[in-house]
Amino acid sequence: MSKAILYDSTLCVGCRQCEEACSTRWKLPYNEKIAAEEKISSHKLTTIRTFGEKFSRKLCMHCQDPACASVCPVAALQKTAAGPVVYDEDRCMGCRYCMVACPFQVPTYEWEARLPKVRKCDMCSDRVPGGGVTRCSEACAYGATITGNRDELIAEARKRIADKPKDYYPKIYGVEEVGGTSVLILASVPFDQIGYNTKVIKTALPALTWNALQHVPDVVVMGSVLMGGIHWISHRKEEVARKEGRS
């Protein structure tokens, strides 16, 4: 059963308890200055963003088929069956392809470190797979961020929209985006108005690379035959000459 997070921005009051809880979990410093930054970075893995009266939250979307994990040459990023996309810093060589590839601009880098790591939300992978909830869900006193089974959360989100159609924009962000994500978002306005990227494609990204990569064996086989053949043809004159020279 795959887990997910549901963030309902209509319930969010911008108290930033989730930010603080997350920083505590990662043993990162947290103070007013960091709270005001409003962007994720290697020292702040989730953030609340203010749009007038409205708030939105940014964290790793934990894509169902994540671009970051598919591009990583050393498989340092992995989508786990339980939902979280996790990072193994011992494998990472720091090519930053994951950062380039992520459609939501999520992975961040410790730019100032001599031997830097990639940093991103891991959906509290020490708690969630065992049935626990994330630190940020736990910290949220308004129920704006909750953890649960993905299909149940989708059903819950649909119900909220159906119950109060006036309060909600009638879509769940994360059901279709890049083929689905394990973070689901509800809003009262179209998602791009509160900072979500609505231009992402609706299918999983790794398929795009696979279209090209799957031809690798064919290129090897065809290439060998073709070049062997061309070599044979193009050197035939000499072969004939050699035979005639001998006779």
Next chain:
Amino acid sequence: MNNALRTYFWRGSFAIIMLVALYATFVRFYYGLGASTNLSDQFPWGIWVGFDVLCGVGLAAGGFTLAAIVHIFNLKAYKAVVRPAILTAFLGYLLVTVALMFDLGRPYRVWHPLIMWNPRSVMFEVGWCVTLYTSVLFLEFLPMVLEKLGLVKAHRVLKNVMLPIIILGVILSTLHQSSLGSVFLILPTKLHPLWYSPLLPVLFYVSAIATGLAMTIFESWHSAKAFGRQLEFPLVQKMTRVLAVVIAVYLTMRFLDLYHRGALSTLNNPGWERWLFGLEIVLMAVPMLMFFRERTRENPQAIYVGTVLFLLGFVTHRLNVSVTGLEASSGVHYVPKWTEISVTLAMVAFGFFVFRMAAHYLPVFEAEEHQPVPEVPVLEDRAYAHSLARGD
């Protein structure tokens, strides 16, 4: 400028470039990527990836292009330039590896992809191909050293296994030259539509072939100047013709692709993307038109100018794909820091320097004298000559 002055000028510039780069290297490895680059979470790849790696690998494509032309297609006329091409390729790949050390956050883990597999990753495939191909290039380059040292026996042994090695080299190159384009297939919404295309691998492959030829012409011209040697002019002329055709194929594909994707309409949008696109196309189309004209092909100077224009066009395209084309979606403006520029400049200067050294001390350009017919023993060649003389 007289000769001595010119030498001083070049040596002085070289020394300055190297000294600055030395300091930049210190900054990079002591203070980290943050201090030595203008990269950010929004813009994680800059010119070390865009130029040093992506262009570097492309500029070294002459190695496989000419190896295929000479050893597979058996076009003997090109034999005179196959060695310089292989040398450039070998140096090119070594430099790319060095550049990669600057860019990787943890360079000492560069070997990780060899044991920690992710076959779904383009970068994984590129890593493997580049590693293997650099080894292949070493083997292709080895005969020059063995000849110099007079190790006839080893030379002969190597020659007997050369064909599969060369075929392997061409396949590995085909794979990673195209895969460098596939690296960007994962960015359908991040890369500007003028550059994002499902055809990127094919475009990268064809432009690499063109660049391989262009670099070979470029080198012939430079070594002719450096060593006072006669340019193999008929050969260079021939290559310009081929180059013109390859560029034509490339540009046709490029425009058909843009047309079918409906991307040409984005040229109406304001912003500097369209100017960079225009620059890229002009820098390729102009040399192509030049090379199709007989007048240009008779003039070494014009050929040289055309070749340099094309190489600039190639670099512009790759930088557009890997750097500038990603700016709009990233929301930040990236300008390389002095350290980034310094390291890149040093790579180029060092490449020139080592190439000149190698060309000076190794039998790169005089292959014909040392080794009358590299892959056919002399006897057979005589037989061939006989058969020719007999008129069949």
